[in-house]
Amino acid sequence: MVAETPTGLRPGFPDERGRFEEFGGQFVPETLMAALQELESAYLEARESQEFQDGLVHLLRTYAGRPTPLYFAENLTRHCGGAKIYLKREDLAHTGAHKINNALGQALLAQHMGKKRIIAETGAGQHGVASATVCAMLGLECIVYMGAEDIQRQALNVFRMRLLGSEVIPVESGTRTLKDAINEAIRDWVTNVETTHYLIGSAVGPHPYPMLVRDFQRVIGVEARQQILEAESRLPDYVVACVGGGSNAIGTFHPFIGDTGVSLVGVEAGGEGLDSERHSATLTAGRPGVLHGAMTYLLQDDQGQIHETHSISAGLDYPGVGPEHSYLKDVGRAQYLEVTDSQALEGFHLLCRTEGIIPALEPSHAVFHAVRLASQLSPDKTVLVCLSGRGDKDIDIVAGAGGIEL
């Protein structure tokens, strides 16, 4: 048993085949297999290396602004009249979202492997910005693939990436959203695999990505667990996080998995409602299949073609989900449910007005559910919510939804 490092990296699931029971694995063209093996050994080595860990911890503290605070949302709690709500403030991390944790970890790993060219995909643009930021700081070339549709929805983040010296490549194929950006990034990686590291932004893709993204995001849950113990002298009753690919959720959940008294709740994007077919609620409404290198729950038609998805938040607009979430769902350790576009907007406005925090639309889904949950619970209960990002990038969408043109 390896002692837990300050970043919370530790061995465990997946198994040596990269599986979480039947989920996960390496469903990729043969060309990529050697690169995945190289990445896995480099990562396993880095995980045990004091020098690598110290370097990462140093940057997380001095560059990314960790630890992020755990904030007791007193006004929101009063509004609900039930359980206490705590917010894990990933929105206060550098670049405004939890994505920086993983981007730093993987970019250091790429440096460690001697790869100077980084490719990334992005949906909402938060991971693209985090990657562009880290690459600027470490002097790495950065190319970001982004669906043409998302480029329109997230113009601010596109400009930020370009300011940071990254190249943003619009993806016009398929549905022109996150899944197609991942396809295109994989195509680039197949072509340039020997010089390039693919910096995946969520806990998805072939092994070892779900493991290493989870490990780099675990810092959220490790800190939050310690912080809530300090504040409440006990563990929370519920931990709530939004789930698209599921990186902030798995990072928050993972250190609590052994705490059987803590209920883990993943909130998916219900879009315009599950009946409308315009949603991204993969675990709630999908079934297992293989996409982007992993066996996991997917939104697919009866022919096994991948569905077009919808969410008001680009970061949740994805037809797959990290394989570890599929596992947690099937073994019943975590519960997954959906919150619609309009409910997420309600959560967004409520947090703005009660706490003076403008959240991203992704965690607004989690906020809505936490409010709904807290209202039904007694005041001696606590609900911990991962506030995975801030909402500046979504202002245009929120304005548009309210019929306001900025």
Added chain:
Amino acid sequence: MSRDRIKETFDAIAQQGRPGLIVFITAGHPDREATLELVPALVEAGADAVEIGIPFSDPLAEGPVIQESSFLAVQQQVSLQECLGMVAQLRDIVPDTPLILMGYYNPIYNYGLSRFAHEAQQAGVDALIPVDLPHAEVRPLARECADHSVHIIYLLAPTSTDESIEAVCTDAGGFIYLVSLTGVTGAREQVSERGFDLLDRVRAHTDLPLAVGFGISNRQHVERVCEQAEAAIVGSALVRVMLESPRDELVERASRLVSELAGKSIAAVGESA
């Protein structure tokens, strides 16, 4: 035991001492009828075997040309069941030609592995090329296919480790598909020299025929590759001609390219550039 058309075909190619030619088209592109017309015409034009692509919404190993054909076929909702139906119809028309399905795992997984293997055998499918199943993940499907005399065609790439080359050579049947370069499918100006290094590495471990694909688009490429391999595989160059042809000239222009690739005609030089 059903016939092994792949072995018969490669034996014939070896006897005749000529390059083998395998061509790829996407099922149902540009329409279902086209596939049924094209396959016999391409065989007549000189294709030794035909790969029929199962359309998929997320073909992540493909370049823009095959992506486009797959996208168009998915839009027309061409199903895996229909692909099997097409092979069954074609089987009677080209009784001796290997018909090989190529595709991504999800539609097959969704269909059911056992059901797929059973119906593939019934339809007369000779082999399956699962693009996104490396050796480590192929076992459940390979077991079903072996029970139904459908070969799994393995892919190897310049980046393949010695361990995976050995593992593939131990389990392979039919032929082995060598990816000539690190990249997606698509016509290239030149044949990648890295493919030859791979050929040597694989040849040391197997007596099976080796076919080289990715980036091969003209007769010169076919001849160059077949100095060392038993066959060349051409996909994107053919699909591009199909994308560019009016429907009423489609079969003729595709056939012209294939006969040029097969060294039977030089009439269509301008078409494939």
